[in-house]
Amino acid sequence: MSTVSNLSNPVAVYVHIPFCVRKCPYCDFLSIPYDSSIAQDYLKALESEIRRRFPDRIEASTLYLGGGTPTALSHHLLEKLLKTLFSYIRLVDEAEVSIESNPGTIDLESAKMLNDYGINRVSIGVQSFQNKNLRFLGRVHDSKAAFKSYEIFRNAGFNNINLDLIYGLPKQSLSMWRKDLETAVSLSPQHISAYSLTVEESTPLHASLERGDFKPLNERTVAKMMVEAMRFLEANGFRHYEVSNYAKQGFECMHNLAYWRYQNYIGLGASAVSFDGISRKRNLSNVSRYIEAAIKRENLVEEDYVIVGRERAAECLFLGLRTSDGVSETHLKETTGFSFADFSAPLEKLKNEGLIVFHEHRIAPTEKGFLYNDTIGTTIE
Incomplete structure (x- = not known):
């Protein structure tokens, strides 16, 4: 581990x-x-x-x-x-x-x-x-x-x-x-x-x-x-x-x-999730199995999903657009290497539907965007 x-x-x-x-x-x-x-x-x-x-x-x-x-x-x-x-x-x-x-x-x-x-x-x-x-x-x-x-x-x-x-x-x-x-x-x-x-x-x-x-x-x-x-x-x-x-x-x-904000985090315990910026790992989601594996010092991870490229950038955008502060283009670039231009079509669509607004180099959800936040996620994907 x-x-x-x-x-x-x-x-x-x-x-x-x-x-x-x-x-x-x-x-x-x-x-x-x-x-x-x-x-x-x-x-x-x-x-x-x-x-x-x-x-x-x-x-x-x-x-x-x-x-x-x-x-x-x-x-x-x-x-x-x-x-x-x-x-x-x-x-x-x-x-x-x-x-x-x-x-x-x-x-x-x-x-x-x-x-x-x-x-x-x-x-x-x-x-x-x-x-x-x-x-x-x-x-x-x-x-x-x-x-x-x-x-x-x-x-x-x-x-x-x-x-x-x-x-x-x-x-x-x-x-x-x-x-x-x-x-x-x-x-x-x-x-x-x-x-x-x-x-x-x-x-x-x-x-x-x-x-x-x-x-x-x-x-x-x-x-x-x-x-x-x-x-x-x-x-x-x-x-x-x-x-x-x-x-x-x-x-x-x-x-x-x-x-x-798509920052790193550590999850400890059964079913807990950790993220290091590239992969998302989930611990065993059965309490008895977790206890046994931990005591025996066996592998505790039951799921390891690597997130790269456009998928990673889309995640960063979607999660950030759950917040009123939204996402800055600087953050997106530094975190994923992508820019707003790489998502120009879906972002323009969301803007035209009144779900997001552009503030110079930042995008944020509108009140309607909060109401239909799932739509933002599916559109960006």
Whole structure:
């Protein structure tokens, strides 16, 4: 297994913790129900992977603990995880260090411990403040638990909190969505992520759809909900800086921006992805297989995809056009060797359709471009 010596420092580092209280029916990320014995083995495997990939401590600009639900770990195992990570990773000054958490999986003692270890950003998977919506999504928490988790993190000293919300649920009205937005804003978070519900084929929710258990919300209403989020959140001081993300000034998620800016990143743990500017490698996506391979020091990579030439430049363009800042021609040339001229036909088409605008040597999405961002991707390809 290759080390990370060919990556420039500092880099963005992602750590996957695949445990949840219960897997949600719409989720297609790798996760399994929390089991303390399996979790202990997983942390041993994770440390084994880190030791092999980090012959020397590496400098990180961001560190992101995602899942799954990292805070589903016991207090002891969560602290053990942090001790392991900080033994091998050196953070730059003022590095962003994030952790995902779901309501009902954190107490004040553990939240304070996270703060003491230097975690400075929390993303809470609220999804909705309305119990009817939470039941449809198969969440284990109710609205009361959502408020409680937010209060816990605030009382523990966190001042950079993101709230995840989902819209586009069956039978959800614009007024119901507006109520969730109003409730979220009333808590004064620094960041809000608003995702449209996507029914992935591999999920129980898709099977439910195939059985006819529910009817999807029509695309026109879903689009109106996105526009509602844009208008309302921007009116309340949130900058719409990426398709699904809104932040108060200076609180954009720097880790995710590394992905969208086509920067190098390292993924640790089962199913985690790494990118060195040329190839994208995915770790084993089965937890048991990952644990066994890591402990035995076997190959952990199940997919290695090399991205070169025009495909690489198209990726760089598409990912950058997910953000309000867009892509500069200088960045495209330095990163891929291609220029806007190499994509003149698709870019002109997108411009004529009102999806992008040109600002001297930079292109950026319009509001319509945010609404139809998938069209930008398919056109550039």
